[in-house]
Amino acid sequence: MPVRGTGTGILLAVVAYGLWGVLPLFFLLLAPAGAxxxxxWRIVLSLLFCAVLVTVTRSxxxxxxxxxxxxxxxxxxxxxxxxxVNWLVYVFATLSGQVVEAALGYFTNPIVTxxxxxxxxxxxxxxAQWVAIGISAVAVIVLAVNYGRVPIIALALAFSFGLYGLIKKRVGARVDALSGLTIETLWLSPLAGGALIAIAATSGLTTGTAGLTQTLAMLSAGVVTAVPLLLFAGAARRLPLAYLGLSQYLAPIMQFLIGVAVLHEAMPPxxxxxxxxxxxxxxxxxxxMFAASRAAAGDARGRATGDAVGPV
Known part of the structure; x- marks a missing residue:
């Protein structure tokens, strides 16, 4: 039986993962800025945007x-x-023409989880999970032979995001998406501020010097970071885990298509x-995942039926 609000949840998930899927194009607008x-800037501006949202929502x-x-x-x-780590690796991959390998990282993430x-x-x-892991191990070997190296970018993205999810589970429902992102960027803001000062004192910041489009795109980085996360949080509250797990493939599919069809990255056999x-x-x-979800739902219905017909 569908969860109430499933339609809205699917829409929110599709929009969230769709926005994450086109991130390579957004980051390319930020060139010639380095990763x-x-x-x-993404950290500093995300913190500012979160502070505005916390104020507006009286949180x-x-x-x-x-x-x-x-x-x-x-x-x-x-x-x-x-x-x-995840953001640095992903932006580096995008700006260095390795979007396809970055997409591989997010395809691999469920297996790493x-x-x-x-x-x-x-x-x-x-x-079935052991079978999937075995197939993935063979895939990594095939790709390592093709690349001439271990696909470090893909593995770094998959493991950093997998560990991120694992750590976040420890606080679970106690921390909402907005508060979580606010605190995480608050922790990182001294590092980010120091990095911007160091870049300004050495090679010089590109923001504000590389044209209006690049400047406006950079200034929107906080919104671009926070909005998909908040949409995802709304989807997670409305969708069964199986639906949410399936929707996560949308982002790497879009990233893969951008890498191959738009940026023309090499894809040998x-x-x-x-x-x-x-x-x-x-x-x-x-x-x-769907089989296990259906079995769990069946068990829950069975227990509910048993309770209903049991002794009064």
């Missing part, structure tokens, strides 16, 4: 309560460092073979 300058009491919680602050500080569940959370995997193996692994995971 460090882009990410530094300061909730935020201040979280700021006084040492456990939450430490957890979000670690999460902030992981998302910093399963692996983290095994090694960190000590979860037991179903047979061996690379196609590696990607095909990753897609097969994702299909196996997706089928298993």
């Amino acid at each position: 460090v300058e882009v990410v530094a 300061w009491p909730r935020l201040l309560e979280l700021l006084r919680d040492r456990g939450v602050m430490l957890t979000l500080g670690i999460a902030g460092l992981l998302i910093l 399963v692996l983290l569940g095994v090694f960190v959370l000590r979860e037991r995997l179903r047979i 061996a690379r196609w073979a590696g990607f095909a193996l990753v897609w097969i692994a994702l299909i196996v995971l997706t089928i298993d």
